Amino acid sequence: xxxxxxxxxxxxxxxxxxxxxxxACGATLGLAAWATVMKPLVEWSExxxxxxxxxxxxxxxxxxxxxxxxxxxxxxxKRDYGADVTISDPQPMDGVQYGYxxxxxxxxxxxxxxxxxxxxxxxxxxxxxxxxxxFEMEKGGIDFEKGDATYDHPxxxxxxxxxxxxxxQCENAPCVTACPIEATWxxxxxxxxxDYNWCIGCRYCEAACPYHARRFNWEKPTIPAxxxxxxxxxxxxxxxxQGVMEKCTFCLHRTREGRMPAxxxxxxxxxxxxxxxxxxxxxxxxxxxxxxxxxxxxxxxxRPRFFYFFDE
Amino acid sequence: xxxxxxxxxxxxxxxxxxxxxxxxxxxxxxxxxxAADAAATASVPANGSDRFAVxxxxxxxxxxxxxxxxxxxxxxxxxxxxxxxxVLPANxxxxxxxxxxxxxxxxxVQHGKLACVACHNQHDGYTTLHLADGSSVAYADTMALCAxxxxxxxxxxxxxxxxxxSGYWDLSRGPRQRNHCIDCHDxxxxxxxxxxxxxxxxxxFQPAAQESVH
Numbered sequence: 253x254x255x256x257x258x259x260x261x262x263x264x265x266x267x268x269x270x271x272x273x274x275x276a277c278g279a280t281l282g283l284a285a286w287a288t289v290m291k292p293l294v295e296w297s298e299x300x301x302x303x304x305x306x307x308x309x310x311x312x313x314x315x316x317x318x319x320x321x322x323x324x325x326x327x328x329x330k331r332d333y334g335a336d337v338t339i340s341d342p343q344p345m346d347g348v349q350y351g352y353x354x355x356x357x358x359x360x361x362x363x364x365x366x367x368x369x370x371x372x373x374x375x376x377x378x379x380x381x382x383x384x385x386x387f388e389m390e391k392g393g394i395d396f397e398k399g400d401a402t403y404d405h406p407x408x409x410x411x412x413x414x415x416x417x418x419x420x421q422c423e424n425a426p427c428v429t430a431c432p433i434e435a436t437w438x439x440x441x442x443x444x445x446x447d448y449n450w451c452i453g454c455r456y457c458e459a460a461c462p463y464h465a466r467r468f469n470w471e472k473p474t475i476p477a478x479x480x481x482x483x484x485x486x487x488x489x490x491x492x493x494q495g496v497m498e499k500c501t502f503c504l505h506r507t508r509e510g511r512m513p514a515x516x517x518x519x520x521x522x523x524x525x526x527x528x529x530x531x532x533x534x535x536x537x538x539x540x541x542x543x544x545x546x547x548x549x550x551x552x553x554x555r556p557r558f559f560y561f562f563d564e
Numbered sequence: 565x566x567x568x569x570x571x572x573x574x575x576x577x578x579x580x581x582x583x584x585x586x587x588x589x590x591x592x593x594x595x596x597x598x599a600a601d602a603a604a605t606a607s608v609p610a611n612g613s614d615r616f617a618v619x620x621x622x623x624x625x626x627x628x629x630x631x632x633x634x635x636x637x638x639x640x641x642x643x644x645x646x647x648x649x650x651v652l653p654a655n656x657x658x659x660x661x662x663x664x665x666x667x668x669x670x671x672x673v674q675h676g677k678l679a680c681v682a683c684h685n686q687h688d689g690y691t692t693l694h695l696a697d698g699s700s701v702a703y704a705d706t707m708a709l710c711a712x713x714x715x716x717x718x719x720x721x722x723x724x725x726x727x728x729x730s731g732y733w734d735l736s737r738g739p740r741q742r743n744h745c746i747d748c749h750d751x752x753x754x755x756x757x758x759x760x761x762x763x764x765x766x767x768x769f770q771p772a773a774q775e776s777v778h
Contacts, residue, residue, distance in 0.1 A: 297754065345734075353725075360759070362762065363764050380763055403761070404761070406761075408758065436672070512729070512731060512733050520730040525724065528734070
């Protein structure tokens with residue numbers, strides 16, 4: 253292109269060698285990479301601190317580190333929401349596998365469970381978020397295409413039945429497999445949890461879940477201080493940061509202390525049955541052994557711990 | 565502790581457990597297993613078992629009937645059942661308040677084809693209820709009356725799968741409170757009422773949520 257090998261007139265300097273060109277390219281790339289890596293430092297803001305930046309995965313935290321993290325999060329909640337909360341970390345009990353069953357014959361679709369979940373789990377008030385979506389279904393089949401989760405009229409309607417859907421705590425959970433960074437996993441008692449501080453918000457798990465049970469925090473949750481539930485678990489109902497996934501944990505901050513989940517206590521019809529699948533005397537076992545029980549989308553092989561059943 | 569003494573204490577513990585549990589209407593299933601360690605772990609639960617109680621609210625006998633009049637202090641005047649029912653003979657055909665000339669007016673009755681005296685006991689001034697065989701049942705034991713016809717519901721109830729509850733799923737850690745039949749089903753109009761649903765979560769593609777989406 254430049255047959256006489258003279259310098260380009262506009263540059264008017266020494267002819268560039270191949271080596272020089274490569275060096276320049278390398279330096280440019282290096283600078284760009286360095287700038288990208290350092291970008292978080294430039295965008296450093298008040299709600300991002302060094303401890304949070306360097307915090308390890310939940311399962312790698314020592315007890316001392318856990319304590320420090322929980323205290324820090326409590327202070328953050330105090331600063332951001334003005335509420336005094338206690339963040340605990342109840343552990344799975346030995347010999348306990350949780351199971352949940354729901355009686356479709358008596359559920360009337362009143363959404364009290366959804367509302368209780370909203371309050372118990374410190375959900376965003378603006379979106380009225382909840383881990384439970386109640387479908388008004390056409391009788392005669394389980395066709396979610398014909399289901400309506402946004403109904404707004406007195407219930408129950410005579411030609412409908414109602415089907416609350418929440419996390420099924422699958423034994424073979426697609427969301428856990430989908431997560432690229434192991435921010436979500438299954439605990440020994442069967443509950444699938446999320447380390448909200450490890451999650452990067454890629455939403456792969458949301459796409460992987462066949463039950464549409466996972467939620468994304470599009471915005472920082474807004475909750476008035478007096479409405480914040482102060483009884484919080486690190487892996488369950490603590491106020492989630494913006495940009496992370498969240499999901500039903502069977503209220504593990506309650507159930508691992510032996511209490512019922514909030515949605516069960518709120519149910520006015522007694523459609524919900526909760527208990528230990530390994531205890532042959534438990535109510536949940538009686539349901540599975542004596543009622544016509546099924547799981548949602550059984551053909552997918554997710555093996556849910558959430559069962560639906562009918563009375564005769 | 566020597567073996568005979570241990571067995572004696574365990575037996576006493578078991579007896580106390582069962583007696584207390586019966587008094588508190590604990591379901592049989594909840595007290596069968598733990599009786600053996602009752603003596604060893606008689607720590608937290610009040611009834612001496614290692615299981616907390618399942619408490620069911622007991623219905624109260626009605627405190628007479630309202631006359632619709634107020635006394636000088638503005639309190640409603642109530643009349644004891646016996647005031648009328650000791651002298652007036654029962655009409656066993658009465659099945660609706662429209663059949664009555666006085667009192668109980670406006671009480672909605674929609675419970676199959678049952679007449680008043682199908683459940684209310686006319687033989688003791690209506691202070692108790694009675695079973696199908698005529699034996700009287702205190703208001704506190706109403707469930708035995710309901711169970712006569714609603715056997716499947718009663719069976720489910722006994723297995724903890726009918727009716728709302730709160731408290732602990734793990735009875736070794738705390739007590740449980742359960743609804744009685746009549747907490748949800750008015751005995752006179754037992755069908756569970758229709759209600760307006762609580763507000764559900766806003767789906768992002770739902771019209772109501774459009775404003776908050778940036």
